[in-house]
Amino acid sequence: MTETPSPTRPIDARAGTGSWRDGVQTTISRLRNPAYTGQNRCLPCTGVNVGLTAAAAFGVGTVSPTAGAVVGGLGLAAIWLRGYVVPGTPALTKRYLPDRVLAWFDKTPSGDALGGIDPEAYLRTAGAITDGPDGDIAVTPSTRAALIDGVAELDSDDRLARALAETLSLPPSDVTVRPEGVGYAARVGGQPAGRWESRLALATDLAAHQIFSERVGGWRALPADTRASLLGAFRLALDSCPGCDGDVILGSDTAESCCRAYDVLVASCESCGSRLFEVDAALTDEDATV
Incomplete structure (x- = not known):
């Protein structure tokens, strides 16, 4: 009995393309080191590694192009995925690069994130701050009451993440927040998306954002970096902690980046110890000089 051959199925050249790309992306995600890439990338360390990779590639290239x-391609790929290719890079960078060079890399971008906005004038117009009895800037009573209530509602990382997702107009499932080092960090889709001095600093920003959204026309139309700068200025104006009602005091401390130590000015709660604001002391010295 002759067996009837089954019909031959046409071959789809596109079959497997999606899974192949997914596999590559999965492999890249596994190889990538988020602690030293993305927003956490250390520019001095990256520069040192690129220079060493270029020197090694040139040396080998004189024998075999x-x-x-x-060597150059593999080195650059490792730097892109891992942050650096030479073991012990942070220690080497800290030891051999002058501190003035490392400080230059740590400085914030020269562009004015406020877009010419005077933060004190803006916050006064928004009804957020006023003159205190001692002549210093003080948060208005109504704003302070709303801020305390808003911070109290953000009593879990899940609520913080949902509130942050709402401010960014993203699905809540895309955003996570968690402790990182001495501060608090946010991630969007697994990638670094922001860092705050403490959990309370993040909760304060989110609560203040909601207050300004309800009270200030055009607040949400401002660029994200402008809003972030104004929220930072508002945190600096706080004289009492929105979390525990303790006094906020100004002081100094030493902070550590990947490859250098530097002085910072800190606004923190005297009672609970939460940091509400932190800035490189060198930047404030430069502003005073200007």
């Missing part, structure tokens, strides 16, 4: 290109 092909091998030199391979």
Whole structure:
């Protein structure tokens, strides 16, 4: 009995394309080190590694151009995925690069995130701050009451993440927040998206954002970096902690980046110890000089 052959199925050249790309992306995600890439990338360390990779590729290339290109390509790929290729890079960078060079890399971008807005004038117009009895800036009673209530509602990381997702117009499932080092960090889709001095600093920003959204026309139309700068200025104006009602005091401390230590000015709660604001002391010195 002759067996009837089954019909041949046409081959789809596109079959497997999606899974192939997913596999590559999964592999890249596994190889990437988020502690030293993305927003956490250390520019001095990256610069040192690129320079060393270029020197190694040039040296090998004088013997074999092909091998030199391979060394350069692999080195750059490692720097892109891992942050650096030479073991012990932070220690090497800290030891051999002058502090003035490291400080230059740590400075904030020169562009004016406020877009010419005077933060004190803006916060006064918004009804958020006024003159205190001692002549210093003080948060208005109504704003303070609303801020305390708003911070109290953000009593879990899940609520913080949902509130942050709402401010960014993102699905809540895309945003996570968690402790990171001495501060608090946010991630969107697994990638670094922001860092705050403490959990309370993040909760304060989110509560203040909601207050300004309800009271200030055009608040949400401002660029995200402008709103972030104004929220930071508002935190600096606080004289009492929105979490425990303790006094907020100004002081100094030493902070550590990937490869250097530097002085910072800190506004923190005397009672609970939460940091509400932190800035590189060198930047404030430069502003005073100007």
